Amino acid sequence: MTMEARCSCCPRGMFITVNLRPGAEQKVVFITARVHPGETPSSFVCQGIIDFLVSQHPIAKVLRDHLVFKIAPMLNPDGVYLGNYRCSLMGFDLNRHWANPSPWAHPTLHGVKQLIVEMYNNPKINLEFYIDIHAHSTMMNGFMYGNIFENEERFQRQAIFPKLLCQNAEDFSYSSTSFNRDAVKAGTGRRFLGGLLNDTSYCYTLEVSFYSYIVGGTTAAVPYTEEAYMKLGRNVARTFLDYYRLNSLVERPLASTPKTRKEKLPVFKCTTQQGQETSHADSKPEKRSQAHLKDQSLSAR
Numbered sequence: 688m689t690m691e692a693r694c695s696c697c698p699r700g701m702f703i704t705v706n707l708r709p710g711a712e713q714k715v716v717f718i719t720a721r722v723h724p725g726e727t728p729s730s731f732v733c734q735g736i737i738d739f740l741v742s743q744h745p746i747a748k749v750l751r752d753h754l755v756f757k758i759a760p761m762l763n764p765d766g767v768y769l770g771n772y773r774c775s776l777m778g779f780d781l782n783r784h785w786a787n788p789s790p791w792a793h794p795t796l797h798g799v800k801q802l803i804v805e806m807y808n809n810p811k812i813n814l815e816f817y818i819d820i821h822a823h824s825t826m827m828n829g830f831m832y833g834n835i836f837e838n839e840e841r842f843q844r845q846a847i848f849p850k851l852l853c854q855n856a857e858d859f860s861y862s863s864t865s866f867n868r869d870a871v872k873a874g875t876g877r878r879f880l881g882g883l884l885n886d887t888s889y890c891y892t893l894e895v896s897f898y899s900y901i902v903g904g905t906t907a908a909v910p911y912t913e914e915a916y917m918k919l920g921r922n923v924a925r926t927f928l929d930y931y932r933l934n935s936l937v938e939r940p941l942a943s944t945p946k947t948r949k950e951k952l953p954v955f956k957c958t959t960q961q962g963q964e965t966s967h968a969d970s971k972p973e974k975r976s977q978a979h980l981k982d983q984s985l986s987a988r
């Protein structure tokens with residue numbers, strides 16, 4: 688039901704979290720996919736994330752050193768096996784049952800939620816990101832759904848990750864990204880966990896088109912391929928390097944990882960409620976101090 692990605696390159700399949708310093712606070716990124724069994728692109732995106740994280744790529748090594756990735760790549764295996772489009776074996780849309788999942792009727796959801804709640808209650812763990820990967824049948828590109836918060840600063844901080852992802856992935860659209868609290872989405876992972884976790888946690892639904900994307904500045908639709916979906920997954924993973932400002936720790940050269948976006952976007956600035964412009968790392972509360980990182984002067988880009 689849940690899995691922790693293992694590094695196939697390491698002897699005895701060591702956990703990819705092996706490089707974390709003993710006693711260090713664990714910053715956890717929790718990723719789920721395929722809660723809707725017909726949304727096959729979500730599996731390719733998730734595969735891209737996993738393949739990248741367990742690779743020997745210099746960025747992947749840095750990410751493994753600083754973050755813990757928990758990945759449940761298939762939340763609805765019964766539905767996938769049966770060829771269902773949206774429901775589980777028992778006919779439930781699991782992404783409407785996060786509030787009170789039953790161990791009997793929604794076992795995978797129940798197990799994953801239990802793990803998330805345990806991590807939330809563990810003072811040594813900060814569950815900072817939850818990303819649930821889906822595929823969209825009518826929209827183009829990749830994009831995200833986020834939550835609406837009363838706190839303006841929190842609301843703006845939530846926009847940082849999709850903005851950074853937009854700079855890394857040519858097929859990801861920030862303009863299609865939206866934030867809502869529709870009643871109909873109340874039982875989704877993104878909505879429920881957004882209300883449960885603390886105010887420095889961010890919960891997103893990552894959607895990717897079933898069919899194509901348009902690159903900024905052009906009008907031609909590019910059909911998605913399995914490789915393009917996996918590339919989006921790799922770009923999601925590497926965006927955490929930017930978010931946590933870990934760029935200076937990556938071994939050079941990076942010739943094998945060219946920027947995927949053609950035009951360079953300006954560095955994102957977050958305007959706080961008081962009107963002060965800050966970079967995204969500075970906008971984090973004191974508790975989320977990045978003091979353990981080696982180089983604070985490094986720009987995210």
Ligand SMILES: [Zn+2]
Binds near residue numbers: 822
């Ligand atoms: Zn879906």
